[in-house]
Amino acid sequence: MNSTSSPLTSDHQAILINGKAHAATLRHRIREDVLAFHDRHGVTPGLAVILVGNDPASEVYVRNKAIQTHHAGMRSFMHMLPETTSETELLDLIERLNNDAAIHGILVQLPLPAGIDARRVTNAIQPEKDVDGLGEVNAGRLAMNLPGIVPCTPLGCLLLLRDQLGDMKGQHAVVIGCSNLVGKPLAMLLLAEGCTVSIAHIHTRDTAALARQADILVVATGCRELVRGDWIKPGATIIDVGITRAQTPDGKTRLVGDVAFDEAVQVAGRITPVPGGVGPMTIACLLENTLTAARMQVGETPS
Numbered sequence: 001m002n003s004t005s006s007p008l009t010s011d012h013q014a015i016l017i018n019g020k021a022h023a024a025t026l027r028h029r030i031r032e033d034v035l036a037f038h039d040r041h042g043v044t045p046g047l048a049v050i051l052v053g054n055d056p057a058s059e060v061y062v063r064n065k066a067i068q069t070h071h072a073g074m075r076s077f078m079h080m081l082p083e084t085t086s087e088t089e090l091l092d093l094i095e096r097l098n099n100d101a102a103i104h105g106i107l108v109q110l111p112l113p114a115g116i117d118a119r120r121v122t123n124a125i126q127p128e129k130d131v132d133g134l135g136e137v138n139a140g141r142l143a144m145n146l147p148g149i150v151p152c153t154p155l156g157c158l159l160l161l162r163d164q165l166g167d168m169k170g171q172h173a174v175v176i177g178c179s180n181l182v183g184k185p186l187a188m189l190l191l192a193e194g195c196t197v198s199i200a201h202i203h204t205r206d207t208a209a210l211a212r213q214a215d216i217l218v219v220a221t222g223c224r225e226l227v228r229g230d231w232i233k234p235g236a237t238i239i240d241v242g243i244t245r246a247q248t249p250d251g252k253t254r255l256v257g258d259v260a261f262d263e264a265v266q267v268a269g270r271i272t273p274v275p276g277g278v279g280p281m282t283i284a285c286l287l288e289n290t291l292t293a294a295r296m297q298v299g300e301t302p303s
């Protein structure tokens with residue numbers, strides 16, 4: 001490990017955690033499981049994705065989901081609704097999908113346009129079809145350590161950490177950001193894994209000092225390059241969830257994480273890149289959750 005007083009000037013290089021490759025392996029295994037599931041039950045898992053409004057980045061992203069759903073041997077149903085969609089119309093669609101036997105998973109892309117109550121919408125999804133795990137039933141099950149559907153991004157982070165570190169008991173995990181979508185459920189998963197978990201948020205007094213104590217540092221704030229090299233304990237494992245689209249001087253866009261990667265890579269033991277880290281794992285875990293949901297709906301106990 002780094003023993004110099006100025007780790008940033010050393011030639012240490014963290015191991016890159018290849019989320020893209022890990023996700024590809026996962027998707028391959030899911031495809032085989034989907035085929036075996038079809039052989040057992042004659043059922044093809046179906047995923048419905050709802051996008052309200054026309055944010056170009058979200059459109060690209062939900063199309064990617066649809067393509068990968070097909071590649072995994074599942075059915076994909078896209079619902080692109082106009083920005084002017086009312087909450088009632090959205091709730092009516094969810095009710096129809098809840099009652100549709102061809103649909104095993106329902107995902108509503110967030111954020112929703114102003115005026116639509118996201119909590120009412122996510123709670124309207126039948127818990128067995130809530131493949132994002134965002135409804136109160138699945139969130140409660142996670143908090144109580146009961147079997148349920150775990151949100152895709154936190155699940156993806158956990159799988160990467162297990163693969164890299166194995167047993168995490170007793171490790172100090174610091175999670176920066178505590179949204180219902182990422183930070184909070186991930187903190188629950190790490191707690192269940194046996195970590196000592198600290199959660200930092202906008203009111204935390206000295207986030208840098210807390211981060212420096214982390215064996216495992218997860219950052220999900222949407223604050224680009226918040227975490228600098230000197231926030232990191234030498235050798236720590238860094239999971240960078242954040243994705244911000246930034247302009248380059250030549251007018252192109254590139255994706256930037258919540259961690260100053262060039263600095264972090266000189267101090268950390270292992271780190272996820274952006275892109276190619278957590279993002280692809282999120283989509284693979286959505287496919288996994290859709291298969292899990294289909295299993296529950298045909299009466300197979302989840303493994």
Ligand SMILES: NC(=O)C1=CN([C@@H]2O[C@H](COP(=O)(O)OP(=O)(O)OC[C@H]3O[C@@H](n4cnc5c(N)ncnc54)[C@H](OP(=O)(O)O)[C@@H]3O)[C@@H](O)[C@H]2O)C=CC1
Nearest residue numbers: 153177178179182201202220221222241242243278279282
């Ligand atoms: N790779 C992937 O698959 C995914 C990536 N993302 C990305 O992850 C990031 C976070 O997403 P999401 O959780 O939905 O975002 P939210 O905006 O919902 O939540 C951000 C959280 O970070 C906290 N926060 C913001 N700034 C700071 C700061 N300077 N110091 C400490 N805490 C801070 C907020 O605190 P408070 O609540 O107190 O304001 C909040 O808890 C985004 O960049 C998003 O694009 C999201 C989902 C999937």
Ligand SMILES: Nc1nc(=O)c2c([nH]1)NC[C@@H]1CN(c3ccc(C(=O)N[C@@H](CCC(=O)O)C(=O)O)cc3)C=[N+]21
Nearest residue numbers: 108109110111132152274275276277278279280282283
């Ligand atoms: N209900 C809901 N569930 C979500 O899980 C959800 C959501 N709403 N709203 C938006 C965020 C964002 N999110 C991403 C998932 C994958 C990539 C991804 O695959 N990223 C690639 C790069 C993709 C690119 O090049 O644009 C990567 O990081 O390598 C990114 C972002 C899920 N989200």
Ligand SMILES: [Mg+2]
Nearest residue numbers: 110179180181
């Ligand atoms: Mg959010």
